[in-house]
Amino acid sequence: MALYDLGGARDDGLLEDLVTFAAELCNAPTALLSVVEPEEQVFLARTGTDLERTPRSQSFCAYAMHGSRPMEVHDATQDQRFADNPLVVGAPHIRFYAGAPLSTREGVPLGAICVLDDTPRDGLTPFQARGLEILATTAMARLESRRVAREQGEQRRKTAQTRAALAESELRFRTLADTMPQMVWSTLPDGFHDYYNARWYDFTGAPAGTTDGEGWNNMFHAEDQERAWDVWRQSLATGDPYQIEYRLRHFDGTYRWVLGRALPIRDGEGNITRWFGTCTDIHEQKLALEEREVISQELSHRIKNIFAVIGGLIQFAARAHPPLAPLVADLRARIAALGRAHDFVRPHSPSSRPSAHQDSLRGLIEELLAPYQALPGERVTVTGADIHIDDRAATPLALLFHELATNASKYGALSTPDGHITVHIGREAEQSHIIWQENGGPPIDPAIAQTTGFGSQLIELSAVRQLGGAIRRHWRPAGLELALDIPTASFSRASRSE
Incomplete structure (x- = not known):
């Protein structure tokens, strides 16, 4: 009901003429237009009475508003619904009641427009009943017009507030962007550049507006333009973040290295509404690197x-x-x-x-064992996970795998044409496992198996003392199987910080 501003309608006298005419039409001393609320009924317009409201329990309109035609009570003292009603037993001593229902455009009962008399009556004439219905329709039309005007006013107010908020947000953004040390820019969803902050124009010396649209690409070094376009188109097509290093023309005519980054802004449905990006001058860092x-x-x-x-x-x-x-x-x-x-x-x-990543354990093993095979995988296969390594771990690992390969070439799988070695790597959060497994070598000489020479000591030194691991050897008929259990943190500084 708040949408209709019923209190305002009452204060403005919006419906007074309708109840006056209803009283005249029906030759009744009293006419009311009521709105029935959960606890009471309120009269938005009245004539012939000073009442402004009554409890809902005393309301005749609470019954009338649920009908589709006017409701009539010829003699309230003879109607069991109202015979003991305080408004019947006492003042104003209602006897006759006729009310036409008021319903909202959604079909919700709102109240009624009614006429009252303190004398019983046989009822309204058809003309009076029809007139009362028309007055009810007119009353609701006025209330609906008020509702529409109120809704439109509220919408205009919200629109004005939204525009003001957007303008304020835009002003804040531009103020913030202009104070940033980075160059800031934005584009429409299709990649059309439509905004640059002051820092961009200070850096490039380009006149305002000359780098809008596709003009920005002309600011790149000729050798970087095609690459920059390719990366930007890829981001536009996929929505992936944009990042690239390129040389940007400075206002003094030189080219300086810049890091370009951009992220998409999406609406609630995931559609890209804008791209916001920055350009950061990294020329000095680039030269230093x-x-x-x-x-x-x-x-x-x-x-x-x-x-x-x-x-x-x-x-x-x-x-x-x-x-x-x-x-x-x-x-x-x-x-x-x-x-x-x-x-x-x-x-x-x-x-x-090297072709392999320089922080790769698998890459290091393949590099160390490359001299023992003509083609990758011919005599040695490395399987399983990979582990990040750095220069500190490379030295003990190099000694360890060199000794294993040397022994295999002298006594084990690499000493025969058909021998093969598999190195399997298993990585866990705290502990990693490396299995060195030889197959196809000569039968194991028990004397060699029991040997603890310098090479074996070097393996122990590398794996146990320097890497903090443990070694288990198993002399199988097919060849040596050696298991290394090494703390994952021993392979690199990065692993220690994870």
Whole structure:
């Protein structure tokens, strides 16, 4: 009922003329237009009485409003519904009642327009009854018009509030965006650029509006334009976040490296309504990284040369002591393995970087065992999960797998043409497991199985002392099976922080 502003309708006298005419039409001393509420009935218009409201329990209209035609009570004292009603027993001593129902456009009973008399009557004439129905329809039409006007006014108010809120939000956004050190931009859902903050124009020196639409791509270095377009189109097609590094033209005519990022804004149904992005000047960081990479590569190259020099010195010294030649060969092989491990994890340029990820345990194992097979997978297969490693773990791992491969080439699976080794990696949160399994080698010599020479000690040193793991050996008829249980945190600094 609040939608109709019934109190306002009563105060404005919106329906007074209707009840006055109803009284005249029906030749009745009293006429009312009532709204029946849960606890009481309220009179929006009245003539012939000073009553403003009565309890619902005394309401005749509470019965009339549920009908489809006017309800008439010829003599209330003879109607068991109303015979003991205080309005019948006492003032105003109602005897005759006739009321036409008021219903909302949704069919909800609202009340009635009625006439009263303190004298019993035979009823309304057909003309009077029809007139009372027309007055009820007219009353509801006026209330509905008031409701529509009120709803339209409320909608206009909400629209004005929404526009004001959007304008304020836009002002806040632009103020915030203009104070940010990054360049900020936005696009329509189809990627049309329609906003740049002040920082963009300060950086590029471009006149306002000249980079709207597709004009932004002309600000990129010629070598980056096609790549930038491809990445942007991919984001527009998939809705994936946009991120790319490119060279952006500075106002002084030079090109500076910039990190571009953008995210889509979606509505409640998941549709993209806008893209918001930033451009961050990373030119100095980019140059610093390039300089550091050059220095790292130079240092790594020198360390690699040191491995070669050490191997050469050992070989030179061995010439004076021929009996030490087998020991020297083993030592040089171990140094070479360390060199390969260092070369795998050291900083690389794009042209020298290994094909496998440099933080990959599987990649390191395949690199270390590559000399024992002509083609990948021919003699050695690495299966299972992968584990992130860094330079600290690379050294003990290189020594460990070099010793296992050396022993396999002398006594185990790699000493025969048909032998094969499988390395299986299992990764868990706290503990990881590596299974070294040889197949197709010669029968195991019990004497060799019981040997605890320098190589075996080196395996123990690498796995147990340096990596904090445990070793289990099982001499099967098909070949050695060695199980390594190593804390996952020992493989890299990143694993320790997880």
